[in-house]
Amino acid sequence: MALSLYLTDRSAAAGGATSSTPLRSTGRYVSTTVVTATLLADTADGATDYRCIGAFTSTSVAGVTVTVTGPGLQLAPDPTPASDDLSTAEQALVTASVSEPPPASVTGWSSTATVGALGEWQVRGVWLRRTPTGTPGSKTATLTVAAPGETSVAYTLSWVEPAAVPELPPATAPPLTDLWIGPLGALRRIGERPREWARPRALGAAEHVSLYGAVTTSRARVSPRRTTWTWESLPPDDYDQLAELALVAQRADTTIDAVDPAARNHLRPEQSRGWPLAGVTGTAGVTDLYTLTGSGTLVTATSSGVRYACVQGTAEGDVLTWRHPYHGDAGWPVAPGMPVYLRLATTGASTIYPGARLRLLFADQSGAPLGRATSTAGAGEVSADAPPGAVLVSAQAVLDTSSAVRVIGAAELSYAPPTGGLPPLGDGCPTYSITSMDDAPSWLPYRSIGLEMVEVRSNATR
Secondary structure (H helix, E strand, O other), X not given: XXXXXXXXXXXXXXXXXXXXXXXHHHOEEEEEEEOOOOOOOOOOOOOOEXXXXXXXXXXXXXXXXXXXXXOOEEEEEOOOOOEEOOOHHHXXXXXXXXXXXXXXXXXXXXXXXXXXXXXXXXXXXXXEEEOOOOOOEEEEEEEEEEOOOOOOEEEEEEEEEOOOOOEOOOOOOOOOOOEEEEOOOOOEEEOOOOOEEEOOEOOOEEEEEOOOOOXXXXXXXXXOEEEEEEXXXXXXXXXXXXXXXXXXXXXXXXXXXXXXXXXXXXXXHHHHHOOOOOOOOOOHHHHOOEEEEOOOEEEEEEEOOEEEEEEEEEOOOOEEEXXXXXXXXXXXXXXXXXXXXXEEOOOOOOEOHHHOEEEEEEXXXXXXXXXXXXXXXXXXXXXXXXXXXOOEEEEEEEOOOEEEEEEOOOEEEEOOOOOOOOOOOOOOOOEEEEEEEEEEEOOOOOEEXXXXXXXXXXXXXX
């Protein structure tokens, strides 16, 4: 087969070769994998995105063109001249295309890209741009590579265009001053302040004494919080609202969430400082705190004796997500109208700060996105009020391209405007299981109630 289209990928992500290679100006290699139907399958946020493919020929051919037919699709040739095919070792470096913007030199978008003449075993890059059509649903398209006197080759593409996620304005709602508690998606404001409000942590520290008298200490990786709230002389309706949390399971996992107005930073302590979990080697201490989607990887690095959570080898559009200890990437609990603020405080060239675009992504009970707010690169702060139907908010940073190891840094997630400076130490935003309930009559019809809860990472009924 003389003509074909192959996938490409960034050389930086693959390790790179020093010899002259195709698409060197864009930092890409040609793969041994031909274009597949899933080329456009990744449509996470419904924004305009790009793919770079390689137009290839095994014989000398003139007048090569690539044509696309399909909704919202256009092509443009890469300005890099055609060059010789790669060695088998170089081809094996990559297996798939990645989405990232093309160089500014790529122009002339249309339904046909003129590749021109290709010599024997030569390849040239062609960019494919996809713009949302505004009509969600299944889409199909055809890529065709052709040349005079040659048999054309067609590739069918299919993908699902998600509904557009509306952009939200900055937060204007007043900061939270009352406790919100309840199952996910059914948080309730508790206007009456508890008489007792205790939040001890179980550090899991233990001493071990050897026969020689030497002392060794150990500590658990996770320090769950045990919380006690007690209210006195509540009206019947307020009492029922709290007793229902303990006696009736609205959700299958029986857990409840709480947004505590006394917490100044709802990230976990390690996330608020940008440090990995203590006592954990490798990347395990980072992947429990963050998720990185895209070409980059999560790593740790040490500077002046301090270990930091870092990213490495990121591409434009990679998404870093702060993980909630129970809900994971889905994020932190919210109720419609709540103000949410995300701030990245660590600046400097060796951090993600200069190129990171912070994003708050709000979702409903099923995980479907309802709205998002995104900062400009280097702004370091973003805010929004939770839209109607919002149950969770995911804290994210959309990264730029860099092969370096960069520190994630200190961060703050709050339900009140941040005060600046170093973020407060993270208090967390635990998901609880109620373990005990105290009920005592007061002056009728008033009643007193106490709830004891423990922070959970998973839960099972029996």
